Amino acid sequence: MADTAVAPATGHDAHDDHGAHHSSTGLSNNKLAMWMFLGSECLLFGGLISTYMLYRGRHSENLGPDQVWDIPFTSASSFVLLMSSLTMVLAVSSAHRKDDRNTKVWLMVTALLGALFVAGQVYEFTTFYREGLGFTTSLFSSSFYTLTGFHGVHVTVGIIMLTSLVGMIGKNRVPGDKAETVELFGLYWHFVDVVWILIFTLVYLIPA
Template sequence: MAETATHTDHAADHGHHSSTGLSNNKLAMWLFLGSECLLFGGLISTYMLYRGRVQNGPHPSQIYDIPFTSVSSFVLLMSSLTMVLAVTSAQRDDDARTNLWLTITALLGATFIGGQVYEFTTFYREGLGFTTSLFSSSFYSLTGFHGVHVSVGVIMLLSTMGIIKRNKITGNKAEVVELVGLYWHFVDIVWIIIFTLIYLIPS
């Protein structure tokens, strides 16, 4: 019980010290996401520069399966909705629902990753390896980086759920879920941009 007492003080301390009104954790997460924008900015620029440079192997228009990727994009976007539901449940201190929505979000994210694995395998069979052309290298780098981000997100979601379940969370529970949510939404928004630029705009 001593632990709970100190945690409450800890949370109260937040409001006391913060000059901006935002908690330290949230401010740090926003800064990190700002930095991530530039990371994806660099990768997207590289892709945009190289997407037409195909010396070997298939051309973008020959292999993209827009209906398939649209479906998996839809799945990922829906996971943002379930994430919002998880955050509101956490704010209402409803652990059971929080965990339920976190699990569903993680499953949707995992489905997206599954789709990406399937897509990569298919592309590979059709002759688009990582080193086939400048287009393929930059395509796999960009979407791969995004896939890693989603995977890390899935791990974060599942870990958060496990930690909440065992009541081992250190810090403000609703805020932890919200921070994971911020990251998750960011990854989704980046995908909207990537999907548009890669799949929808013809090179």
């Protein structure tokens, strides 16, 4: 994700004093690209959510949504994920203050909260499976596991990226503008959280 561009819009690149580069909008290329990517992701989750909404009532005699959900448990894990957005904000704020130590701490806390959420999802999936809701049990189960699985993969990728970023900050190997890189990771992380708010509402809270 931390790709760098031909036209560095930041003051940290060793070469930008040569002056040939500029950005027509004043926005950095990396940030613009991240927003474009997230725009594209909206359609990805849009497709998956639509599939789920179409199929959530189709489980014939097999387990249906209302029989398997454990709303208090999922509420708790949702709360954990939302809190990780708060710690992500704190990480970005530390990065803007050039406070490497706190940046690393808050990124690590964010990753841990994310990992806790994923652990909760693993636990939830396992429980559902034991209760008899396999991936191929019904159209409902397939579309549910596909949707929440895709989200879980996004969180997991986020965790890998966050821990890698912590390592790269530690070794001072972040190319380009460090604060902006942290901010870009933050954009991704918040997006994944917002998607979860949608999923939690549409999948768990609204009765089928």
